[in-house]
Amino acid sequence: MRVARHVAAALLTAIAMLGARPAAAGDLFVDNREGDDIFDGRSQFEVNAATGPVRTIRRALQRVRPGDTVHIANHGVPYVESLEIVGARFSGGFRLEGNGAVVSGLKEVPHDAWKALPNGVWKFTPRRKAFYQLVSGDRALPEFVGAAGPAAIPAGQWAAWHGSIYYHVPPAGPALAMQAPLGFAAEEVGITLLDVDNVVIHNLELRHFRLDGVNVHDRCKNIILDQVKLVENGRAGLAVGGCSLVGIKDSEISGNRVAQVLNAEVAQTEIISTKLASAAGNPIRKTGGHVLVEGEEVRE
Known part of the structure; x- marks a missing residue:
């Protein structure tokens, strides 16, 4: 139970800091209808030949500075992309704000x-x-x-x-x-996270990827998935591995082919107020580490 208390305490601390941003934090805007990847992404609307929203989330992630928030416009048309959140630029308060948009691997x-x-x-x-x-x-x-x-x-x-x-x-x-x-x-993974700390992904749907909706690969701490939907992926909705620490709350993980949540190695995942629908894959498959659901550890 010591591990369970540690995971719960770490997640609660991370949730409490959801609104905190570094003083130098900025905003990037993505719009798959009005944006263009030649823009700098630093304005929600086109200002001049250089300033305006980018068209792809991938381009916004290339321009991220520590503490930035990426805002994704939702026009009801999926973003067909596979994304990576990797390395020091994304540590220390990065936030991906989905506004209910869908990222698809179809x-x-x-x-x-x-x-x-x-x-x-x-x-x-x-x-x-x-x-x-x-x-x-x-x-x-x-x-x-x-x-x-x-x-x-x-x-x-x-x-x-x-x-x-x-x-x-x-x-x-x-x-x-x-x-x-x-x-x-067709696309492998919706979002891959590696070697990052203090990242929030909010109000985003990831579906129809060959492997996982979100794969927290290794060396990730205080990763919060808040109001996300991870649905109908070829392996798992959420896969957590290595020594990562992840919390998911107020979300839905459903219809994934092998497992809804896949936890491996010494990873630690806490699930709060989240729907796990297992019509396809198993609700939770744990090959290592610790998984808590509403504060109770999942046993094999």
Whole structure:
């Protein structure tokens, strides 16, 4: 219980400091409708040829100084990016303010990448193997687990088998069903964090990545995920490893294929007031370290 008390105390301290910013902290603005990556990102609106919002979150992260806040405009159109928060520039009060925006790892399956098989089954072979997600519109299609072959897949479901994705189209008929493009989880990770301290990610959704929505890889302390949604990723919503210390509160982690939360090595994760929906992957998979849910340690 000593470890549990230490994790809880550290998280509460970090939460209490959510509003604290260094005196020299600044703001960067991202807008995927009105922004341009030639701008400096230091204004919410275009001021002149040099000053205005950037178009991609990745470009804003390249310009971050210690203590900065990145503000993401939400126009209802996902940002299709894979992001990294790595190193000293992001330590000491960096904040990613999502405003409810979505960051997606989804790419459309090229129509000519599908191969028609008998009995309404279609085959697609992605370049990267092991972790998958097949998506229609903005929601993952149901996976049929344990298929012995394509013929066993029920209509409207998909299965991963021998490095390929097999999709059994609904009874509407192959030609009609395949007119609507399907997407697959192509980008690796929504946000990777490494070697940072005192970072807040607030009000952001990360979905449809091949591996994880958020991966706190190693040497990260006082990482707070507040009001985030980590949904329908190919492995886990949140993966925490190394000697990292992470807290997640008032959030949703759901529909991820292998686990909702994956905790490894000596990492420590505390989960507060967060929905863990396990229709797909296990709620929590712990191969090492400590995980607390509402102050109670998760046991294997």
